Amino acid sequence: MSNSLVWRRRTLPNGLTVLLYPRASSNTAQLSVAVKYGSIQEPKEQAGIAHFLEHMLAGGSDRRIQLSRSIEDSGGVLDFYTDREYVLGTVDVLPHKLRDASAILSELFFGNAFDEQKFETEQKIILHELAEVADDPPTRAEELLLEGLFKEHPVRRPVGGYPKTVETLTLNRLRQEHQANYVPQNMVLVLSGNFTEKDAVEALGNFQNCKCAGSISEKAYPTETFKPDPLTVEEKPGLTQTYLSVGARTVCSSHPDAPALDLISILLGGGTSSRLFIELREKNAVTYDVDCTHSKGFSFGYFSINCAANSKTAEKAKSLIFKELAKLQSEPVSEGELERAKQIMLGGVLRGMDNPDAALDILAFIEIQYGDEHALESYLAKRKALTSAEIQKVAAKYLNQDCLCTVKLKPT
Missing domain, CATH: 3.30.830.10 (Metalloenzyme, LuxS/M16 peptidase-like)
Structure with a gap:
């Protein structure tokens, strides 16, 4: 690297x-x-x-x-x-x-x-x-x-x-x-x-010469064990579309499964070649755009898929999302698609490091999560080594239907 x-x-x-x-x-x-x-x-x-x-x-x-x-x-x-x-x-x-x-x-x-x-x-x-x-x-x-x-x-x-x-x-x-x-x-x-x-x-x-002022105590964070709410619906005046968010609890940044979840977010929502973009926009035209993110920190992690659709197509958009999540668990990702996702992820990191503002954020985040100047290089190496079988296993572990929470924010 x-x-x-x-x-x-x-x-x-x-x-x-x-x-x-x-x-x-x-x-x-x-x-x-x-x-x-x-x-x-x-x-x-x-x-x-x-x-x-x-x-x-x-x-x-x-x-x-x-x-x-x-x-x-x-x-x-x-x-x-x-x-x-x-x-x-x-x-x-x-x-x-x-x-x-x-x-x-x-x-x-x-x-x-x-x-x-x-x-x-x-x-x-x-x-x-x-x-x-x-x-x-x-x-x-x-x-x-x-x-x-x-x-x-x-x-x-x-x-x-x-x-x-x-x-x-x-x-x-x-x-x-x-x-x-x-x-x-x-x-x-x-x-x-x-x-x-x-x-x-x-x-x-x-x-x-800025002085120390005692020690900083480490805060303990609760472990979530309950099953997520399967569906939350809220109405909001003034909307013309239904905003759909599907997510699941995952793992913290240091967990061994974190790299696979990051790569899954690219497979599903990373660019115009991603599965959700093709299914929701190109093939079915139920949304203008869809994004997929794996957010994580030193004590939490969650996966989210977000899009907006009109009231008539919102349920179809949700079904298509669930279908793609199930497919990821039941069918292995081809080597070509997996390699493309790895390249997209690598390119995103390198472009970020070339951007002065983004680089500052990346360096601060990596230090706070890992405390190691080689951590970004190591993390990318772990992502590069991921196999189709590992992707399938992690998807089944964290993104099965029992783990999902769906939010619908819709017009009144």
Whole structure:
């Protein structure tokens, strides 16, 4: 496998994990910080606090707003987002601005000054954001799917939380969570793109003196044992189509079956040559598009198939999906189709690593899941070695009809 899928990894004395991924062909340099505190680490009654904290990093005081805008003043881009297992902040700047950008990112993440007035402003903004999310049919269908698949695991909760929990959060509580979780040993710094060794030393210098604040305790997550809800139907005003989501609980990222489930998602929904695209769109014209995803983290996994169809064809779309899942379990995948899926998956990873924004996300995700600079190379090797028999066995284990949950979000 190419050395382009391996990066340098080190740990600073204060516990901060650093990943270095230079690319001489890049015209800019990228720096990101991932905090291992996402929505699944939150207490249930404070759902949305990790996302709220992410908002406060860039908008929590006049000083923070000024720092954030200074990145743009020098031609750079600053971005933040919250996922289930981490918050990620990234900057993409001209190489000679890297040291200044690292100082800004360090202050935004480790600084503890937040303003009450800005807290109230961001609270209003987040409530608007949650309202927009609630209006999005695919997002609502996924929320219903997760509620049907998980009863105890916090992955069932929306990343942004709920309006009722966001409204009860306080600035004091945000400060406590920031102090407890925004510490070097709970973070991953990624430096990629066009930079020299001298640039790296100067950039890391802005993070060397950030101090540890005790140990981070490992959270235990519940194991789901119940049978998923077979069908959830919800009506939503204003829709013209029925949004269909079919899914199943699977395994976490480190489980031996995870690579096979990833490849199955490509076989079913990876591009115009995939089984579901051909059956649902080309042959039967019951939908415009269909996607298939295997989502996983260090404590959860789920498989999902999503499409939209009109009320008359929604049931047919569901039947076609079930038919393809059954076929995958009863008939071996041909060598040609299996190899095509492997190539599609490899191409997707390589294109991701060529994309500055996607590469930062990939490196942070791989580090958080596996803690190994060779993990991506190893994972792709496992996928490449998969056989048709293994695909059939894994499909039967996780995607049989008794394991499935179906969601229909339909017009009133």
